[in-house]
Amino acid sequence: MGNIYNQYGFETKAIHVGEKPNFREGATGDVIVPIHLSTTFAREKVEEPTAGYEYTRSLNPTRKALEEKLAALENANYALAFSSGLAAESSVIIALLKAGDHIVASDDLYGGTKRLFNKVFSDFEIEASYADFVDLSSIEKSIKPNTKMIWLESPTNPLLKLSDISAISSIAKRHNLILVVDNTFLSPYFQNPLSLGADVVLHSSTKYIGGHSDVLGGSVMVSDDDLYQKLQYYQNAVGAVLSPFDSYLTIRGIKTLGLRMKKHEENALLISRFLENHPRVTKVIYPGLESHPQYKLSKKQSKGSGGIISFEIKGQLNDAKHFLESLHLFALAESLGGVESLIELPALMTHASVSKEEREEIGITDTLIRLSVGIEEAKDLISDLENALDNYLG
Numbered sequence: 001m002g003n004i005y006n007q008y009g010f011e012t013k014a015i016h017v018g019e020k021p022n023f024r025e026g027a028t029g030d031v032i033v034p035i036h037l038s039t040t041f042a043r044e045k046v047e048e049p050t051a052g053y054e055y056t057r058s059l060n061p062t063r064k065a066l067e068e069k070l071a072a073l074e075n076a077n078y079a080l081a082f083s084s085g086l087a088a089e090s091s092v093i094i095a096l097l098k099a100g101d102h103i104v105a106s107d108d109l110y111g112g113t114k115r116l117f118n119k120v121f122s123d124f125e126i127e128a129s130y131a132d133f134v135d136l137s138s139i140e141k142s143i144k145p146n147t148k149m150i151w152l153e154s155p156t157n158p159l160l161k162l163s164d165i166s167a168i169s170s171i172a173k174r175h176n177l178i179l180v181v182d183n184t185f186l187s188p189y190f191q192n193p194l195s196l197g198a199d200v201v202l203h204s205s206t207k208y209i210g211g212h213s214d215v216l217g218g219s220v221m222v223s224d225d226d227l228y229q230k231l232q233y234y235q236n237a238v239g240a241v242l243s244p245f246d247s248y249l250t251i252r253g254i255k256t257l258g259l260r261m262k263k264h265e266e267n268a269l270l271i272s273r274f275l276e277n278h279p280r281v282t283k284v285i286y287p288g289l290e291s292h293p294q295y296k297l298s299k300k301q302s303k304g305s306g307g308i309i310s311f312e313i314k315g316q317l318n319d320a321k322h323f324l325e326s327l328h329l330f331a332l333a334e335s336l337g338g339v340e341s342l343i344e345l346p347a348l349m350t351h352a353s354v355s356k357e358e359r360e361e362i363g364i365t366d367t368l369i370r371l372s373v374g375i376e377e378a379k380d381l382i383s384d385l386e387n388a389l390d391n392y393l394g
Contacts, residue, residue, distance in 0.1 A: 083217065106151070132161075133161070160285045164301070
């Protein structure tokens with residue numbers, strides 16, 4: 001989807017791509033792409049769809065504008081918008097794999113992704129096994145004759161482990177595997193996996209891309225023509241497409257993505273440093289801290305560290321629950337990436353579908369807490385955390 005805007009910077013593209021005013025006869029010169037709610041499109045001649053539009057599941061003008069914008073921001077040739085992040089993931093698996101194929105995935109994945117692998121696609125004889133992607137040799141050891149795909153998040157959810165995307169891309173190419181990278185946590189503003197050698201990039205656009213906790217969506221970006229043709233066919237054939245109204249809301253959110261990501265990161269760095277120095281906090285995980293074991297890798301492959309912090313507090317599960325319930329500005333809620341700050345307990349919330357044994361094996365303890373730092377005043381967020389930490393029972 002190359003266009004004249006490729007010469008411009010991120011925030012210029014976020015505002016302008018896909019929304020060039022139309023001055024053709026009969027057009028109104030809209031500065032903002034309209035919401036095209038029509039489900040079908042009339043044609044003058046039987047063999048010629050009007051401007052390529054037939055049925056909104058196949059192609060819709062508002063969704064097309066969003067997909068052009070998403071592709072530009074992720075330095076991709078193509079993008080596809082879906083009704084949720086899991087719908088996007090499902091479409092990638094359906095389009096690119098078949099019964100008997102095997103996925104090597106990073107061990108610290110979003111619980112919904114593991115559920116998709118272990119409980120849904122396993123019924124269709126698609127197998128997944130997990131490895132610690134910090135150790136590149138563990139990836140090599142996990143590859144089988146029927147392996148077709150490597151799947152990772154970087155940073156991971158919720159332990160914020162990083163994967164060396166360029167190095168893993170070399171492994172994938174050596175074994176003729178498709179490399180899929182979930183880039184939700186850093187957004188296209190801070191990291192571009194396609195530029196690091198990935199074949200497919202995924203986002204839950206519900207998160208930072210939409211940015212306001214008011215629109216569900218997922219997106220897939222690729223540059224390879226063959227991969228795009230397969231994915232676009234299944235996007236249409238399966239039909240889990242993003243609605244025109246949700247496409248409009250996502251477009252609206254994207255326009256401030258760069259500004260928001262800067263503030264998310266600024267706040268997260270201040271809060272993570274505060275937490276590191278609090279006596280009731282036993283561990284802080286944030287890629288922007290020098291204490292993060294992969295701090296140098298973060299600086300090498302990303303332009304920033306994002307707005308997600310994980311940390312552990314002293315005490316037991318009940319202490320963690322009491323702490324969470326003592327906060328005022330941090331909403332106790334799942335999801336992330338909105339302008340408002342959220343907090344959650346992975347063991348009982350986002351990763352409740354993962355067994356306790358598996359959680360503990362990969363490091364998700366009962367007192368591990370995940371913050372999605374919003375764009376409020378940092379001093380107010382720190383004060384809220386400090387009051388709750390000073391008064392919980394641990």
